[in-house]
Amino acid sequence: MNRIIGILVLTLLAKATFGQSISQSKVPAVVLNAFQLKYPNAEDIRWKKDKVKYEINYKVNSKSHKLKMDYKGSVSEHSQDLYLSEIPKEVLGIIREKAPFFDLQDADLYEKNGSITYVTKVRIDGSNSYFWINEKAELQKYRRELKDSEIPAPIMKMIKSEYSTLDIKRAKYVEDKENINYIIGGDINGKDNVFWFDIKSNFLGHKQDLRDAEIPAAILKTVSSAYEGYDIKDADMIRTPKSQTWVLRLKKSNENMKVTFDKSGKILEVN
Helix, strand or coil, X not given: CHHHHHHHHHHHHHHCXXXXXXXXXXXXXXXXXXXXXXXXXXXXEEEEECCCEEEEEEEECCEXXXXXXXXXXXXXXXXXXXXXXXXCHHHHHHHHHHCCCCEEEEEEEEEECCEEEEEEEEEXXXXXXXXXXXXXXXXXEEEEECCHHHCCHHHHHHHHHHCCCCEEEEEEEEEECCEEEEEEEEEECCEEEEEEEECCCCEEEEEEECCHHHCCHHHHHHHHHHCCCCEEEEEEEEECCCCEEEEEEEEECCEEEEEEECCCCCEEEEC
């Protein structure tokens, strides 16, 4: 169950943007000073802010960087572009185990909580593949884009029989440590759907985009009472073999939140 939830959360977060853009004049002095001391040569600086952190996009010597700091000016995350020559040979060796020949499209060094991860995007046989490799040259995650013909037939048969014909927009093969999954997304009757299956084509989860009229009345009642004045910006229904939940993105002025409900309208989680 945790594996399924983890995959769903990552996919949902991929749709979200980090906070709101702000001008440098609105950045607290302690945060601005900490950034300027650490990166005095930064150029093309752009600031964003969410509830608790600041995100800074900037360049140093024409290379792109991204930094996240808290309100005290402490760095929590940092990433920067890498040239091919800057990728450790041990990391390149892991990539070559899966693809002896590839074209490097992008590479980044990502630092968080004292750990370093090399994130690379490579082109293999006309499709993109992504690698997450730690500083010990251990593969943490691998994702490969799939052609429609590479999707296992049992997966497409199950989707068609239980839902309808899926107009495929994206398909991925993902290895996440010991887990191997297929993620298939596309349109059914004009609405976005995403399906998850394991390596044996067993169903793991389904996320479907909803129109407001398709949101259960009990959930709308809770929204109107607990979140008065908020607008519904997006709604999804998420089903796994053991549960069914509804995730709504709500907005009021500059405040955004994601709220998970059960069918009765009970609030299960707020982010």
